[in-house]
Amino acid sequence: xxxxxxxxxxxxxxxxxxxxxxxxxxxxxxxxxxxxxxxxxxxxxxxxxxxxxxxxxxxxxxxxxxxxxxxxxxxxxxxxxxxxxxxxxxxxxxxxxxxxxxxxxxxxxxxxxxxxxxxxxxxxxxxxxxxxxxxxxxxxxxxxxxxxxxxx
Amino acid sequence: xxxxxxxxxxxxxxxxxxxxxxxxxxxxxxxxxxxxxxxxxxxxxxxxxxxxxxxxxxxxxxxxxxxxxxxxxxxxxxxxxxxxxxxxxxxxxxxxxxxxxxxxxxxxxxxxxxxxxxxxxxxxxxxxxxxxxxxxxxxxxxxxxxxxxxxxxxxxxxxxxxxxxxxxxxxxxxxxxxxxxxxxxxxxxxxxxxxxxxxxxxxxxxxxxxxxxxxxxxxxxxxxxxxxxxxxxxxxxxxxxxxxxxxxxxxxxxxxxxxxxxxxxxxxxxxxxxxxxxxxxxxxxxxxxxxxxxxxxxxxxxxxxxxxxxxxxxxxxxxxxxxxxxxxxxxxxxxxxxxxxxxxxxxxxxxxxxxxxxxxxxxxxxxxxxxxxxxxxxxxxxxxxxxxxxxxxxxxxxxxxxxxxxxxxxxxxxxxxxxxxxxxxxxxxxxxxxxxxxxxxxxxxxxxxxxxxxxxxxxxxxxxxxxxxxxxxxxxxxxxxxxxxxxxxxxxxxxxxxxxxxxxxxxxxxxxxxxxxxxxxxxxxxxxxxxxxxxxxxxxxxxxxxxxxxxxxxxxxxxxxxxxxxxxxxxxxxxxxxxxxxxxxxxxxxxxxxxxxxxxxxxxxxxxxxxxxxxxxxxxxxxxxxxxxxxxxxxxxxxxxxxxxxxxxxxxxxxxxx
Numbered sequence: 001x002x003x004x005x006x007x008x009x010x011x012x013x014x015x016x017x018x019x020x021x022x023x024x025x026x027x028x029x030x031x032x033x034x035x036x037x038x039x040x041x042x043x044x045x046x047x048x049x050x051x052x053x054x055x056x057x058x059x060x061x062x063x064x065x066x067x068x069x070x071x072x073x074x075x076x077x078x079x080x081x082x083x084x085x086x087x088x089x090x091x092x093x094x095x096x097x098x099x100x101x102x103x104x105x106x107x108x109x110x111x112x113x114x115x116x117x118x119x120x121x122x123x124x125x126x127x128x129x130x131x132x133x134x135x136x137x138x139x140x141x142x143x144x145x146x147x148x149x150x151x152x
Numbered sequence: 153x154x155x156x157x158x159x160x161x162x163x164x165x166x167x168x169x170x171x172x173x174x175x176x177x178x179x180x181x182x183x184x185x186x187x188x189x190x191x192x193x194x195x196x197x198x199x200x201x202x203x204x205x206x207x208x209x210x211x212x213x214x215x216x217x218x219x220x221x222x223x224x225x226x227x228x229x230x231x232x233x234x235x236x237x238x239x240x241x242x243x244x245x246x247x248x249x250x251x252x253x254x255x256x257x258x259x260x261x262x263x264x265x266x267x268x269x270x271x272x273x274x275x276x277x278x279x280x281x282x283x284x285x286x287x288x289x290x291x292x293x294x295x296x297x298x299x300x301x302x303x304x305x306x307x308x309x310x311x312x313x314x315x316x317x318x319x320x321x322x323x324x325x326x327x328x329x330x331x332x333x334x335x336x337x338x339x340x341x342x343x344x345x346x347x348x349x350x351x352x353x354x355x356x357x358x359x360x361x362x363x364x365x366x367x368x369x370x371x372x373x374x375x376x377x378x379x380x381x382x383x384x385x386x387x388x389x390x391x392x393x394x395x396x397x398x399x400x401x402x403x404x405x406x407x408x409x410x411x412x413x414x415x416x417x418x419x420x421x422x423x424x425x426x427x428x429x430x431x432x433x434x435x436x437x438x439x440x441x442x443x444x445x446x447x448x449x450x451x452x453x454x455x456x457x458x459x460x461x462x463x464x465x466x467x468x469x470x471x472x473x474x475x476x477x478x479x480x481x482x483x484x485x486x487x488x489x490x491x492x493x494x495x496x497x498x499x500x501x502x503x504x505x506x507x508x509x510x511x512x513x514x515x516x517x518x519x520x521x522x523x524x525x526x527x528x529x530x531x532x533x534x535x536x537x538x539x540x541x542x543x544x545x546x547x548x549x550x551x552x553x554x555x556x557x558x559x560x561x562x563x564x565x566x567x568x569x570x571x572x573x574x575x576x577x578x579x580x581x582x583x584x585x586x587x588x589x590x591x592x593x594x595x596x597x598x599x600x601x602x603x604x605x606x607x608x609x610x611x612x613x614x615x616x617x618x619x620x621x622x623x624x625x626x627x628x629x630x631x632x633x634x635x636x637x638x639x640x641x642x643x644x645x646x647x648x649x650x651x652x653x654x655x656x657x658x659x660x661x662x663x664x665x666x667x668x669x670x671x672x673x674x675x676x677x678x679x680x681x682x683x684x685x686x687x688x689x690x691x692x693x694x695x696x697x698x699x700x701x702x703x704x705x706x707x708x709x710x711x712x713x714x715x716x717x718x719x720x721x722x723x724x725x726x727x728x729x730x731x732x733x734x735x736x737x738x739x740x741x742x743x744x745x746x747x748x749x750x751x752x753x754x755x756x757x758x759x760x761x762x763x764x765x766x767x768x769x770x771x772x773x774x775x776x777x778x779x780x781x782x783x784x785x786x787x788x789x790x791x792x793x794x795x796x797x798x799x800x801x802x803x804x805x806x807x808x809x810x
Binding site for chain 1: 386387389392393395422492493495504505513515523531533535536538539540541544545546671673752760
């Protein structure tokens with residue numbers, strides 16, 4: 001009974017535990033390594049934030065096989081990626097291109113760093129040159145409290 | 153009955169929170185002591201009521217009360233007790249209840265430990281804390297009430313998501329929440345300081361332990377989550393740059409920055425407005441994180457509540473909290489006067505650089521996380537931002553931090569000299585470069601990642617050692633070593649935390665650079681070699697768990713003909729939830745993990761097998777735990793204990809002489 005249950009449920013959830021299946025892999029290790037590297041940069045369309053290299057979904061498997069077919073056909077890495085992007089859109093790229101508005105995304109970090117360093121430099125100059133401001137006079141409350149402390 | 157009691161307690165807690173918000177805040181403005189005094193009993197009462205409400209929900213889960221909607225959706229009688237309990241917060245409604253419980257707990261803690269605080273500051277802190285509470289009580293009661301009953305209870309529940317039925321993940325959310333919500337105290341202190349119009353060394357000293365505690369909890373929570381991903385998701389990944397992970401990482405980075413800038417406020421009375429801003433941002437990022445997780449606006453594995461209505465509610469809370477506090481900041485911050493004067497090269501400027509790097513790296517994570525949303529809204533482009541982007545855009549900041557950290561840590565206050573600092577660090581520098589070169593020589597013809605990681609890790613760890621040693625002053629070596637044990641715990645905490653960061657950086661680089669992977673079909677009785685090891689598939693059989701059935705492979709792990717271990721990876725199926733999970737089998741040791749996963753039965757016979765050698769994998773979490781320990785050690789430092797001891801004494805100048 002248990003055995004049957006396992007079998008049935010196993011069939012129901014056909015995409016099991018593994019991402020890259022042994023039968024998908026190419027015989028040529030160099031080509032296979034390239035396929036893996038490309039797969040890591042392509043998003044599984046039906047998954048959430050997983051590359052096709054990591055995903056268990058059927059569609060990811062199809063894409064992995066497609067990548068390998070293109071490689072066998074002699075495409076370069078860029079051509080394979082372009083082939084997939086042409087069919088599925090730039091949504092599949094886990095590493096967004098630096099074209100168009102995406103330039104904002106890529107330069108936001110360096111730009112912010114430059115701004116930050118600039119602000120810090122200005123601040124540091126002021127701190128290095130500025131004199132210590134004279135401390136503010138005590139408020140009435142504080143004076144009273146100081147007297148209390150001094151008296152006790 | 154108990155459920156109704158819990159529901160009632162929750163409503164009551166909300167009412168108490170309203171009182172705790174109104175009276176102390178008005179009282180502090182008008183200087184009415186009686187009104188301000190409402191804050192203390194209210195904070196404690198609110199905590200007790202929230203605890204009763206939460207306890208009632210735990211009770212409902214433990215007794216499998218299937219008249220509650222959340223229990224039906226997230227529990228099952230066959231589930232082990234620990235996951236019945238953890239199921240309480242393994243869903244949207246319950247986790248929000250945990251959120252307010254932690255919020256109320258922190259409020260009560262401020263009330264209990266904060267008796268040394270000036271009365272107006274304390275009243276305002278607790279008032280602001282209650283204000284956040286009111287928003288979240290409203291959120292729970294109006295959009296996600298965990299105590300909602302169904303008219304016709306089913307016989308059994310739908311089970312908890314099997315991925316969540318795991319010891320690592322059972323305790324991941326509570327720690328994360330302690331961290332997220334702990335930052336609310338910093339936020340309340342910041343808002344209160346703005347209302348008071350004054351920030352001084354004493355304020356920074358009160359804020360630091362709370363920041364430190366929140367940061368420690370966040371560190372542990374993130375480490376637990378990453379450890380869980382490592383052994384549960386089946387390919388040994390430990391960080392995916394998933395929006396939800398980023399949501400917890402951004403507050404962590406900002407909290408780390410806040411920790412350091414508060415030191416400058418305390419010791420040197422500078423960076424005041426910046427520190428206030430960081431305190432606001434730290435909690436702001438916690439709220440953004442909550443929004444990301446709860447609204448499911450950025451789809452991710454973790455989003456179990458995809459409900460736009462809830463998302464809008466949290467967005468409103470976020471807008472009110474950030475908008476309100478930033479407006480207050482704009483009005484009041486210019487009045488914060490910096491006192492300390494310091495040179496271009498000094499510990500102050502080193503801490504400032506640390507702050508810039510941490511804040512900008514957090515900003516990069518933020519931009520990357522929300523970019524898909526922004527691109528779709530403003531440029532009509534559907535695109536993804538995944539791990540490859542973050543690896544490129546984020547890593548340089550961590551490398552920069554690792555390079556400057558040991559130098560900054562030993563620079564003196566006010567004015568220092570870089571050459572002198574480098575001279576003091578010469579042994580650490582030579583050691584780091586030598587180890588990096590050694591790693592480069594041993595691994596022929598691979599990426600520079602490994603050697604760089606080794607060099608940076610060694611630089612940080614030995615730099616932390618030098619830092620501690622320099623603290624011992626002058627004199628003979630033996631004397632200095634003896635003095636090492638008597639250093640304040642804060643010094644040791646700093647050393648440990650910095651060394652822990654070094655270990656994490658080294659481990660991540662080492663794992664990524666040197667891991668070995670093998671994918672193949674294996675029949676029972678066959679074996680294969682993986683690096684220096686031999687793995688033999690001895691048997692495959694079925695196993696029945698309490699609420700799942702599993703296919704289990706038994707592997708013999710050998711090295712040089714010696715049997716090291718039997719590994720039993722499983723492929724589980726949870727019939728009720730109708731979902732498979734993989735349970736990797738891991739042979740752990742100090743230098744490497746052997747990681748085996750079993751997959752589907754193949755048509756031509758045999759099983760799909762994935763196996764890895766993961767060098768230094770456990771060092772990632774060890775390093776994180778060392779960082780957290782460093783934080784705890786600092787937290788137990790005498791100065792902080794003295795502050796709380798002073799708090800227990802009655803105020804000296806309370807009663808005016810008649």
